[in-house]
Amino acid sequence: MKDVLTVSSSPHLRHPDSTASIMGDVILALSPAAIFGCVLFGLKAVLLILTCVVSAVLAEYVWNKLLKKPNSIGDLSAVVTGLLLAMNLSSAVPLWMAAIGSVVAIIVVKQMFGGLGFNFVNPAMAARIVLLVSFPAAMTVFYEPVRYDAVTSATPLVNAAGEISFKELFFGMHGGCLGETSAFLLLIGGVYLVIRRVIKPIIPLCFIGTVALLSLISGGNVITQVFGGGLMLGAIFMATDYTTSPTTNKGKIIFGIGCGILTFVIREFAALTEGVSYAILLMNILVPYINKATMHKPFGVKK
Amino acid sequence: MKKGYLSYLTNGFIKENPVLRLVLGxxxxxxxxxxxxxxxxxxxxxTIVLVCSNIVISLLRNVIPDKVRIPAFITVIAGFVSVVQMLVKAFLPSIDTALGIYLPLIVVNCIILARAEMFASKNSVVPSILDGLGMGIGFTAVLTLMGAIRELLGAGTVFGLSVTSQFISPMIVFLLPPGGFFVFGILVAASNAIAKKNGKKIVEHLGCENCPSKAMCQNASKCEEVTADE
Structure with a gap:
């Protein structure tokens, strides 16, 4: 009885979820696609993932030490950032470049703006763009799966239509970034996150749906547009980042559709190699305005 | 030289560095x-334009009517910019190509107009020369430092001499606008940190008191409250 009557300040009920448990779920959801990438691209892929994760965690640790802040590597967010970055890189990228990317993601994009929950864009995505702009040659070389001696191959989006069958595309037997090849495994990860209630499916559905619809209207190859390139990885794991996506359901719909339109426009009309990254970054920047525009009105309040 | 005169010169180096502290230009x-x-x-x-225009504007400060002072300043500045531009074109064509449109755009460089407005139009010739020279040196120093950092990281060279370009491929992003903003932000942060450590406050004659557009500013009343609070 004494326990029940204890007087304390709110919150009185706590959900067992913590940052670490959510990040753990994300890592678990990413791992099938990551492991598949390692099988597909060999030892270099393993090294790349290890480099990204270790340098991201190290960067976070060193920053906290230097600024005498409480250590935050235990919340696993740096691990997720490193893993996401690695999955967005081609296996042809040198390890030191990947390490620079991790440092940019953690120090410049995340910690300089206030750490977890304050980054204005997705750190892994921004780091990928920084690498892409800095080392355009190295970042756009893609190895053909397993046949390690073959130097370059275009990703399915660049390839002439029809060269890759739907089956190969869906299960990921083609060139591309480490973790983006297998739409099937990424979808499994996404479904897991939705079931665990880590993410809501609104943003991925709107994002992918918009791209599919627009490419259908424009007469493009819908299957290649949806299952090729970084769309699955971006829509499920990058666009749903808590800090950089809208909080309201209506906002999430706007965000997803906006990402879809931008991706389509960039893929169709621009000379850039990857539309998804830029689309997500641009929409990330708009999130505060979307949040403001779609804010819930308290009941009974007059405008 | 009197101590006061020296401070006109050194003002622009660090304490009121036009780029890092006043965030002009x-x-x-x-x-x-x-x-x-x-x-x-x-x-x-x-710097050449700044010193010359400071001299002329300081000499004419009692002649120029207050209402048309900005056009008058711009005319004076534009004259000197034309001179400098022709000289650079004639003797340093490579620099002229590199600077491109930004050389004639010195006309609207806010450092020059700000020093004309805030200093030369209120002070006599010698302090104006020293002020222009100091500000110019501060401007040149920051631009050179920033150029060196961006060149080193973005191209692996400094002053065209190869430093790291043989060992590692440079990060091209530093030569692009985002890299410029990044280096600029880091330098401003560093100068603020140094100023904070030395216990120096941001210069006092910034703010509403000396703002050129005070007369027509719609926030003037709000701004005065803020200044009063301090």
Whole structure:
């Protein structure tokens, strides 16, 4: 009885979820696609993932030490950032470049703006763009799966239509970034996150749906547009980042559709190699305005 | 030289550095600093214009009517910019190509107009020369430093001499606008941190009191409250 009557300040009920448990779920959801990438691209892929994760965690640790802040590597967010970055890189990228990317993601994009929950864009995505702009040659070389001696191959989006069958595309037997090849495994990860209630499916559905619809209207190859390139990885794991996506359901719909339109426009009309990254970054920047525009009105309040 | 005169000169070096402390002239700072040599070229050209225009405006300060002072200042500045531009074109054509449109755009460089407005139009000739020279040196120093950093990281060279370009491929992003903003932000942060450590406050004659557009500013009343609170 004494326990029940204890007087304390709110919150009185706590959900067992913590940052670490959510990040753990994300890592678990990413791992099938990551492991598949390692099988597909060999030892270099393993090294790349290890480099990204270790340098991201190290960067976070060193920053906290230097600024005498409480250590935050235990919340696993740096691990997720490193893993996401690695999955967005081609296996042809040198390890030191990947390490620079991790440092940019953690120090410049995340910690300089206030750490977890304050980054204005997705750190892994921004780091990928920084690498892409800095080392355009190295970042756009893609190895053909397993046949390690073959130097370059275009990703399915660049390839002439029809060269890759739907089956190969869906299960990921083609060139591309480490973790983006297998739409099937990424979808499994996404479904897991939705079931665990880590993410809501609104943003991925709107994002992918918009791209599919627009490419259908424009007469493009819908299957290649949806299952090729970084769309699955971006829509499920990058666009749903808590800090950089809208909080309201209506906002999430706007965000997803906006990402879809931008991706389509960039893929169709621009000379850039990857539309998804830029689309997500641009929409990330708009999130505060979307949040403001779609804010819930308290009941009974007059405008 | 009296001590007061010296402080007119050294003011622009660090304490009131036009780029890092007053945050003026940001456009040329970001645009031309892709190489250290461009920073020097831009800095020196602007310094010459600044010193010359400060002299003329200081001499004419009692002649120019208050209402048309800004057009008058711009006319004076534009005259000197034309002179400098022709000289650079004739003797340093490579610098002229590198600076491009930013050389004639010195006309609208806010450092020069700000010093005309805030200093030369209120002070006699000698302090105006020293002020222009000090500000110009501060501007040149920051532009050269920024140019050197961006050139080193973005191209692996400094003043065209290869430093790291043989071992590692440079990060091209530092030569692009985002890299410019990044380096600029880091330098401003560093100068603020140094100023904070030395216990120096941001210069007092910033703010509403000396704002050129005070007369027509719609926030003037709010701004005065803020100043009063301090």
């Amino acid at each position: 940001t456009c040329p700072t970001l645009a031309v600093t892709t190489a250290a040599i461009n920073g020097i070229g831009m800095g020196v050209s602007a």
